[in-house]
């Protein structure tokens with residue numbers, strides 16, 4: 305692959321052709337009438353929100369979802385015209401910006417709807433909103449057994465158009481779906497009430513990627529997918545869609561190759577002492593870039609082979625043994641996450657080193673690592 309390297313010998317690589325393929329395979333897997341909302345919060349989990357949003361648009365995204373005004377504004381500035389759902393709660397000045405930027409806020413309480421109605425009256429402009437129902441995540445939304453209260457008073461709010469109603473699963477991608485089923489039945493109790501009251505809401509939605517894959521009875525009118533089109537499955541046990549591959553890789557170049565002698569030390573804290581004369585390589589990327597802080601654990605790929613990390617890594621550097629890769633030279637390409645040759649290191653593998661989940665690994669690569677868009 306011929307690529308123009310960034311001005312730093314370590315980078316996050318985003319493969320646009322894989323991203324397009326993932327949206328294509330997701331589209332083929334998705335029931336035809338099921339809409340999708342593309343979740344591009346946190347810079348599309350570090351993949352670049354506007355570039356992901358553009359690909360999602362051309363693959364039929366009905367909606368976008370973000371968690372704060374700055375993220376929404378970035379999409380609007382990039383020319384994204386489709387509706388944007390704001391997850392989370394908004395302060396008064398942020399509420400006003402929903403009109404300026406044409407955003408769809410989430411309603412979490414009866415008090416919330418009153419505040420939006422006041423702004424709508426003052427601006428003489430109706431606004432579309434989605435109501436979130438809290439069914440077991442303990443986070444946002446109006447509790448399922450209180451939701452009827454919100455709708456009872458609804459006639460008073462003629463400046464508010466309730467376009468959507470949704471909930472969010474706490475455990476959608478694990479083997480045990482019993483809590484997800486409980487949440488689904490709580491959500492359905494609210495939907496049944498609305499049906500009895502002949503209250504029409506066009507977009508009912510509850511699924512994230514895990515729910516989309518594993519809980520078809522919860523699909524309703526739309527699913528909200530973040531991690532799946534990025535090519536990372538939300539868990540080890542959820543259903544797979546063949547063809548979907550990780551969009552993000554993390555790469556660097558060998559900054560230094562050196563020989564050390566038996567008994568020499570490597571890195572802070574003298575965590576590694578050479579058991580024999582050996583060749584080692586210095587990678588110009590460390591925990592300050594989002595790589596886990598490790599000590600004699602983990603590996604990278606060089607010439608398609610595993611190079612094991614020795615010693616404790618630093619903010620800006622990680623050191624590997626090159627004993628089994630005699631052909632390695634300065635400025636050779638290194639893969640810290642992603643494919644090289646016929647080997648690969650997944651976000652889940654890195655998550656294990658860090659004691660976390662793939663979501664934190666994807667979003668954890670820092671802005672100091674330039675993004676290189678390929679293909």
Ligand SMILES: *Cc1c(COP(=O)(O)O)cnc(C)c1O
Nearest residue numbers: 343391472512513528529530531
């Ligand atoms: C982040 C988020 C999603 C997307 O979750 P994935 O598991 O990445 O698909 C969906 N809905 C809400 C409300 C979210 O906050």
